[in-house]
Amino acid sequence: MKRHLVSRRGVLKGSLMASVIGGTGSFFGPWQENRAFAQGPKPIKLGLTCDASGQYGNSGQDDLRGIKMAIDESNAEGGLLGRKIVWTTADTETTPATGSRIAERFITREDCTILIGAIHSGVANAITQVAAKYGVIYLNTNSSAPSEAGENCSRIKFVWDGNGTNFSKASVKNAVDSVGKNWMLLTNDYVWGHTTAAATKAQVEGAGGKIMDNLLVPQNTRDFTAYLLKIQQAKPDVVATAIGGDDIKALREQVAQLKLDGKPAWINNQQDWPDVWGAPDSLFGVFGTTWYHKLPLPGVANFVKKWQAANKDGPIPVPGNVSYNGYMATRELLRAIERAGSTNNVRIIKELENLKISATDRMQHFDAYMDPATHQMQQTIYLARRNAKPADNTDLYEIISWTGPKAATDEAAAAKCKLVPYDQVPTVDS
Amino acid sequence: MIAAPTNSPDAARLVTPAMLVLWLVLATVPLWIARVGLYPYLGIEILIWSLYALAFNLVLGTAGLPSFGHGAYFGIGAYAFGLCQFDVVANLWICLAAAAVAAGLAGALVALFISHRRGIYYAFMTIAFGQIFWTLAIKSHRLTGGEDGLLKIRRLPADFGFVSFDLNDNVAFYYFVLIVFAIGIAGLWRLVHSPYGRVIAAIRQSEIRAAHLGYNVWLHKASIFALSAAVSGFAGGLFAMAQLAAFPDVMSLHQSGYVVMMTLVGGGLVSFWGPVVGVFLFLTARDVIGALTNAWMLYFGLLFMAIVLFRPEGIAGAVSAALHQHSLGALRERGNSAMRLLFGGGR
């Protein structure tokens, strides 16, 4: 267990070292900067806003592993536009106020020209606002609240994860037809939970089903007894959950312990790999994901091998959807900069808005694209359940279906999202 | 100095030499802050939190009431500022006033319930109300945006009728906050040294004696709490401007605990300036040490324990002893007695 810690410290040290070597360790005075820069073109500096503590501490660090891998790959190929990429990170503590401050520090003190990393939508919004003020591009790698690509969208922000609406669209109709019409919702009482539950409700009712009740669960609930009693009393066919982070881990354990995982049927909106890995024995029901490390697609095995080589002593043995999203977002950003031939923010934004990625390149079943109207990645949505015949101890999922971006798109998002015109974005270049 | 004898010449002044020096030093901050590896936004946060901690210290240090849920009023001010801007009128002065009034009303409401309580019952009532406000802020999605926060709050221009300043730039906003902070400090100084402030200090020494002298103890305890909440809310309004948003996290028990720590570490129990010292130390250390290690709270916790055990007069107390060549022992005794009074107001 101690080893995990060392690796995290290592990460921090690495980032510190990178920032000092990169010559932007400004705490040690501006003079160092000049000395380092004299040796080559100025590096491109990225600020990685990843949680290391709080509700999403684990996921934040897994995000960071994917992001770093993409940066390392690019540097190994000689960098970007002939320049090295350096990065710095700090704990955003799953706290919005900390996110604001870290974003200010990265932009104004560390001279980062792009920010990457998010799990919690509140933190993502706080960072977005600061980034928008300066015109700095921000990649929301893993916050999947539908509002991120709806009312809280931004010209400088790009959202890379599938959201609650996408997952509901991929799962609900099928379940109403095959399992039953009486549904109960178990919803984390915060914005992601609410918007996801609303999306599920619309899908259920659209398919002819009925919502019996929506039980709201306060964040950080660990004891689900009261909810499980109510569910047993109401006897629904399906329970659809929108419970996140460590809460879902606790719920999974309690449901598994009481053996309630057979009937009713459970649909869990999205499961993040770091949460699943923390309690693999209690995985149950049907759930969504955007990627799995044993997808039978070209490139996946190779990617997993490279990821493992870079994270030998990490707390998680294989990459999951969170690390994958971090990696993909960063890789596509770096490629967009290469294509734009410039680090000018608006030119990068335009490249990203026209982004199309082939299924092979994406290591998913369908081609993916960036929706220019909402800045959300439209991608394959997988449904999975617990694997009854695992090939090894990491083989926890059995992928049961995949839905293309066309069928999973959140059509309502574009109407809610208003992007500012390009000329109102402050210019940023590095 | 709160506990200083009131015949000190500074007590009667509107602006003391110490204030002037502090303002002048602070005014030069944007010129050199980048050179020492910090950034103007950090300066803004320090000033705002200093004002908040000074307001908090009206209750903790001046009145000797243990309030552990003060973040609620800071947060309410931030939300009120944003909602005023969106739904009432986008005017800086009106919205800052709204922030103070809303937090002051919330504080007055709470004061109704708690002002006849003492010691740990008082302390825990403030915690309970803090938790209630915090939960309400998270749950009122429609009003506050839940934990997504109330977003897109603007830094309204400082409009004086004949001239208007844009505050979007961090340096401009820093100077605006500095001016507000300067006025706030002068105001709080006068308040603490006014006849009203002296009654509050007397109540801290002994509620019974103050009551015998004919003062309405309940009313004084309630009013100082509401006043402190109002100023905290005002600072919260500034914080919403700094962050461009209002989030529920500042209302949590954790963050309320931070302001207690900052005030005590700085020496708020014996010195008017204690909260400012504590905030400066806490926020700067968090930024600098926090970049090196995630476990910086460990070191701050150890420092805090050491201060409670060995230096109850706090940092400001130790410095002021050195400056005035008071014996440190006497000052420490004053710190001791101040602490004793916090939970023993009636003895």
Add this chain to the structure above:
Amino acid sequence: MKAPIPARPKRLFDLLPHILNGLTLGLLFALIALGFMLIVGLMEQINLAHGSLFALGAYIAMQLTGTRPPLPAELARAWLALPLGWRYAATLIIAPVLVSLVGIVIELCMRRTYGKDPLYGLLLTFGAAMVIEELIRLVWGTRDYVLQVPQAVSGGFLFGDLIWSTYRFYAAGIAAGIIGLVWLLIEKTSFGATVKAGAHDSEIVRALGINLSRLRLLVFVFGTILAAVAGIIVAPIWGIRPHMGVDAVIPAFLVIVLGGVGSFWGAVVAGLLVGLCVGLSGAYASEWSLLSMYILLVVVVTFRARGLWGKKSVLEA
């Protein structure tokens, strides 16, 4: 989102499960508050590190019952060869003893504050709580852990058409047992009598030739052990994570204030009330269930200055 019409419990009978759930929860709250209450009642000190000691108990137990105990290889093998039930039972004793060492360190620091205002102790232990929580983060990281429990007390059973968690009732039973034992110890033994006397009149105790500082140390260690035991019992329900200390100390503090400082049964009744309140609000308005205990406190303390059955103490001057 427009809320669908919720299925409220219609008959009183439907409420029974929630009352039962609330009562078991209440016993756990009382158990969590027990060590806190002893130190408040007998030493007139508020130990805010109570929650961290609670967490520490759970973490150490998790480490001991887990697959990689922190022992030399030989010993570890012998230890792992034991059935889980035995290991669990042994852990219930070993872990609290280990945690009590931390308690001793805190008490030694706290000695400087005796005779001064109790706020010193509160602030000191607040700092200690921060330090312990950060140390937990350093050693075990931020992730959640699960405490393994023996087969006999895990799983569920069927009762009145509903599946119930066996562990919950086991935990509630243990809690009730421990509460009873502590009461007997305090009220019915000479040790209890000495301790109570020491708390209220140190002069007399000293005159009787009893070593007061040793007595205080004993009481503090006793409180620490109870905190750690509570941590082990509650961990399988709440999970193990760095923040669990804060999640425990706030309800513990609340239960003491609600019950009234210095009242044993006040705290037990307050624990049960809080449990019922949380359980029932879980049935009717689940999203408000966490808030319900604070509202309960505000209502009670607004009308009763010292909680339910509080006695006069230095903690309120």
